[in-house]
Amino acid sequence: MTLSMTMTTTERLRSLVDTLEASELPELSEELVCSLNLPAGLVEELPIAEVAALTGVSAHTLRYYERIGLVDVARDAAGRRVYDSQALARVVFVTRLRMSDMSIRDISHYIGLVRQGSSTVPERLAFLQAHREAIRQRLRDLNGALAVIDYKITTYGGYCEP
Amino acid sequence: MTLSMTMTTTERLRSLVDTLEASELPELSEELVCSLNLPAGLVEELPIAEVAALTGVSAHTLRYYERIGLVDVARDAAGRRVYDSQALARVVFVTRLRMSDMSIRDISHYIGLVRQGSSTVPERLAFLQAHREAIRQRLRDLNGALAVIDYKITTYGGYCEP
DNA sequence: CCTTGACTTCGAGTGCACTCTAAGCCGTAG
DNA sequence: CTACGGCTTAGAGTGCACTCGAAGTCAAGG
Numbered sequence: 001m002t003l004s005m006t007m008t009t010t011e012r013l014r015s016l017v018d019t020l021e022a023s024e025l026p027e028l029s030e031e032l033v034c035s036l037n038l039p040a041g042l043v044e045e046l047p048i049a050e051v052a053a054l055t056g057v058s059a060h061t062l063r064y065y066e067r068i069g070l071v072d073v074a075r076d077a078a079g080r081r082v083y084d085s086q087a088l089a090r091v092v093f094v095t096r097l098r099m100s101d102m103s104i105r106d107i108s109h110y111i112g113l114v115r116q117g118s119s120t121v122p123e124r125l126a127f128l129q130a131h132r133e134a135i136r137q138r139l140r141d142l143n144g145a146l147a148v149i150d151y152k153i154t155t156y157g158g159y160c161e162p
Numbered sequence: 163m164t165l166s167m168t169m170t171t172t173e174r175l176r177s178l179v180d181t182l183e184a185s186e187l188p189e190l191s192e193e194l195v196c197s198l199n200l201p202a203g204l205v206e207e208l209p210i211a212e213v214a215a216l217t218g219v220s221a222h223t224l225r226y227y228e229r230i231g232l233v234d235v236a237r238d239a240a241g242r243r244v245y246d247s248q249a250l251a252r253v254v255f256v257t258r259l260r261m262s263d264m265s266i267r268d269i270s271h272y273i274g275l276v277r278q279g280s281s282t283v284p285e286r287l288a289f290l291q292a293h294r295e296a297i298r299q300r301l302r303d304l305n306g307a308l309a310v311i312d313y314k315i316t317t318y319g320g321y322c323e324p
Numbered sequence: 325c326c327t328t329g330a331c332t333t334c335g336a337g338t339g340c341a342c343t344c345t346a347a348g349c350c351g352t353a354g
Numbered sequence: 355c356t357a358c359g360g361c362t363t364a365g366a367g368t369g370c371a372c373t374c375g376a377a378g379t380c381a382a383g384g
Binding site for chain 2: 149150
Binding site: 220222223226240241242260265266267 | 370371372373374379380381
């Protein structure tokens with residue numbers, strides 16, 4: 001598997017997942033997940049445009065995420081945003097949570113726990129586990145909808161009303 | 163598997179899917195899908211409150227769906243809505259499409275095709291097939307997000323920032 | 325007869341997650 | 355020097371999918 005430098009992290013995740021079994025719990029090596037989070041060779045400071053290109057999140061949305069407190073971003077001498085590897089990792093993690101339908105409100109809550117330090121680790125863990133269950137329920141629902149649509153396609157050919 | 167009369171169709175679908183293999187294409191018998199669409203014994207006319215209870219869609223939302231043209235509903239002598247089995251089936255189908263993240267705009271388009279009659283069958287079929295692909299992509303993305311979150315849970319225990 | 329409660333309509337309001345605008349600053353290429 | 359493109363800010367605007375409110379109608383129960 002090659003994870004090109006020109007892909008967004010979402011595309012990288014897709015190409016990664018495409019190579020895995022369709023089981024609900026694909027195994028990811030630490031190496032793979034790390035390469036997903038922080039593409040090798042891009043560990044230094046990045047301007048907003050590069051973060052946007054890398055993550056597939058628009059510059060507008062990146063500023064929005066910072067404004068509502070999801071990411072802390074430093075500035076250069078001219079006042080422009082400079083994303084270090086930690087900020088980039090945060091953006092990627094937030095997009096991963098968004099992709100799994102976690103609301104901005106819940107992500108803010110989680111980030112708030114992170115800010116409070118390691119005393120909140122148990123709560124964070126419980127939070128992620130609860131979200132994991134929500135994802136699994138969503139997967140079941142989606143599979144059900146897919147089955148019904150597949151059934152409609154194969155049996156009715158789109159003909160039978162409704 | 164028992165599909166109780168007191169469950170919403172979404173709950174019915176879930177209990178149905180829970181009994182199936184976790185493969186992406188569970189097989190559904192015609193009998194099962196039909197029982198899902200139209201619970202036996204409820205083939206006659208229903209007031210809005212019963213449709214709401216049966217489908218899990220609020221009366222407000224049912225009126226909204228009618229207003230934007232997703233469902234046609236007859237009235238009784240007093241002007242109250244009367245859902246026949248066809249209207250109920252339409253509501254259920256719409257909720258199924260909504261559950262699979264199809265936008266209201268796209269559902270309206272599909273219903274528009276249905277209204278135009280059988281000449282649009284090929285287009286409807288293509289539409290459903292395209293949507294099927296969107297669902298499958300969504301399933302892959304969701305699985306990827308699940309994998310990353312699982313990885314975070316098991317490896318970092320919620321501790322490692324971010 | 326009168327009240328109750330479920331229904332009706334129309335239009336306005338809500339919450340979410342962006343998404344864009346406008347006005348202005350800064351560093352480099354020509 | 356100047357024009358340009360990309361960045362900055364605060365705040366307003368957008369689109370979606372509901373969701374609710376207000377005012378009124380109607381049938382059944384006490």
